[in-house]
Amino acid sequence: MPITQQWELRAEFARRLSHMYGKEVPAYTTLLEVSQAVNDTVLSNLGASAERLGSIARVTAERHGAIRVGTPQEMAQVARVFAAMGMYPVGFYDLREAAASSVPVVSTAFRPTDPDELARNPFRVFTSMLVPSDRRFFSADLQQRLESFLAKRKLFTTELLVLADRATEYRGLNSGDAEMFLTLATAAFKLSTEAVDRAWYRELEEVSSVAADIGGVTSTHINHLTPRVLDIDDLYARMERRRIDMIDTIQGPPRWAGPDLLLRQTSFRALAEPRVFREADGAVEKGSLRVRFGEVEARGIAATVRGREVYDRLTVEIEQAVREAAATAPVSAEVRNEIAAELWNQQVPATEQGLALHDLAYFTYRVDTDKQRNGTMPGRSLQDLIDQGWVRPEPIVYEDFLPKSAAGIFQSNLTSDGHKDTTQSTTDIDAAWMEGVLGRTLHNPYTLYDGIRRASLDHVATQLGIRGP
Ligand code: OOG
Numbered sequence: 057m058p059i060t061q062q063w064e065l066r067a068e069f070a071r072r073l074s075h076m077y078g079k080e081v082p083a084y085t086t087l088l089e090v091s092q093a094v095n096d097t098v099l100s101n102l103g104a105s106a107e108r109l110g111s112i113a114r115v116t117a118e119r120h121g122a123i124r125v126g127t128p129q130e131m132a133q134v135a136r137v138f139a140a141m142g143m144y145p146v147g148f149y150d151l152r153e154a155a156a157s158s159v160p161v162v163s164t165a166f167r168p169t170d171p172d173e174l175a176r177n178p179f180r181v182f183t184s185m186l187v188p189s190d191r192r193f194f195s196a197d198l199q200q201r202l203e204s205f206l207a208k209r210k211l212f213t214t215e216l217l218v219l220a221d222r223a224t225e226y227r228g229l230n231s232g233d234a235e236m237f238l239t240l241a242t243a244a245f246k247l248s249t250e251a252v253d254r255a256w257y258r259e260l261e262e263v264s265s266v267a268a269d270i271g272g273v274t275s276t277h278i279n280h281l282t283p284r285v286l287d288i289d290d291l292y293a294r295m296e297r298r299r300i301d302m303i304d305t306i307q308g309p310p311r312w313a314g315p316d317l318l319l320r321q322t323s324f325r326a327l328a329e330p331r332v333f334r335e336a337d338g339a340v341e342k343g344s345l346r347v348r349f350g351e352v353e354a355r356g357i358a359a360t361v362r363g364r365e366v367y368d369r370l371t372v373e374i375e376q377a378v379r380e381a382a383a384t385a386p387v388s389a390e391v392r393n394e395i396a397a398e399l400w401n402q403q404v405p406a407t408e409q410g411l412a413l414h415d416l417a418y419f420t421y422r423v424d425t426d427k428q429r430n431g432t433m434p435g436r437s438l439q440d441l442i443d444q445g446w447v448r449p450e451p452i453v454y455e456d457f458l459p460k461s462a463a464g465i466f467q468s469n470l471t472s473d474g475h476k477d478t479t480q481s482t483t484d485i486d487a488a489w490m491e492g493v494l495g496r497t498l499h500n501p502y503t504l505y506d507g508i509r510r511a512s513l514d515h516v517a518t519q520l521g522i523r524g525p
């Protein structure tokens with residue numbers, strides 16, 4: 057019997073979610089059209105170099121999703137469903153800390169970790185989990201009611217979880233099981249038509265609209281699905297021309313003299329979607345909620361720990377410079393980018409070689425087969441190998457997220473400011489705790505990128521017959 061492999065399940069799941077979300081949120085379909093037009097333009101302007109950070113086939117199919125769950129048990133089940141598709145938890149993001157106001161969640165992202173698997177289909181899902189025990193957000197009484205509400209719901213059917221475990225064990229499913237698995241997995245993230253308890257939803261919304269979106273209903277749903285574009289500035293301009301209400305900025309690094317680094321994201325504001333409410337007197341009424349939005353992103357080169365430190369430091373400097381500029385005149389998105397780009401251009405080498413030599417970004421290395429040896433021997437340091445033209449760097453794409461941008465994306469789409477009592481202390485929830493919840497390795501993104509770089513350097517050393525670099 058032909059077996060549907062895990063990557064095929066992943067690719068098909070991403071396609072089905074995209075189809076479902078497009079029907080639920082028509083503006084998403086517009087976003088896909090505009091993204092496609094942007095990518096076509098970049099490809100025809102730049103030719104092969106447009107594919108430096110991934111083939112156009114990969115980029116066109118590439119999406120990330122965002123989902124939100126309520127309990128450790130739900131998180132552990134999500135991990136089983138994604139493991140079936142070769143998606144594993146990478147990174148820990150504490151969004152309770154990343155923003156001034158209320159986002160009472162901690163998150164990870166499920167994604168493929170192996171370069172070949174990423175090339176087949178890089179689908180990733182940013183997954184957030186509510187923290188009802190955090191006293192800055194929830195009183196003891198509300199925590200207790202919230203936890204008992206969540207304990208009663210069931211997001212994933214037993215049949216789905218059994219099929220998921222089977223896919224993990226056999227590294228795929230036969231075609232009948234695959235179809236059933238995909239149907240159930242997709243349905244688990246469909247927006248429910250069930251009536252929302254108005255009073256309960258409102259009570260949670262006072263703490264945070266994210267808390268209400270997660271804990272105010274008995275099901276979960278895909279929050280957004282994000283296509284990848286090769287020129288996010290162009291996309292932003294085109295969306296504005298279509299009069300789609302975008303958030304004010306593009307999050308992440310600015311447009312600058314050098315190559316795209318890390319991740320640049322922007323979104324259009326949450327749309328009012330029809331939902332049904334149950335009122336205190338039991339009456340069922342039509343209403344709407346604004347929780348789901350459209351996001352788009354441009355992916356750049358993965359930054360090393362050093363590169364990330366530079367990014368974080370520059371982010372602070374940019375905020376400072378923008379504040380100073382704003383004291384005299386309003387700062388438009390354009391001016392903001394100019395301020396940021398100037399700082400970047402001054403402080404960061406603007407070429408792939410420079411980023412590689414200063415260990416600011418991750419690359420794999422390939423022996424340059426055109427190099428004339430002329431009797432010379434390759435040096436042993438990476439610097440020598442690059443300078444003398446023995447090897448060429450190839451960028452490694454950033455596959456993860458940025459907590460500040462994520463918080464900014466959450467933030468810009470909140471319908472209320474919510475309430476956070478900063479006099480209360482936080483609960484002790486960290487990556488190790490999350491790993492325990494998941495019951496499997498929580499990968500460190502840097503370790504993964506390092507491993508890919510290391511493997512290529514070992515290969516180079518063998519090919520050149522040297523020890524090192
Ligand atoms: C997740 C927000 C974060 C991103 O791309 O940084 C995110 C959410 O809204 O649930 O998706």
Ligand code: NI
Nearest residue numbers: 122182282351
């Ligand atoms: Ni997102």
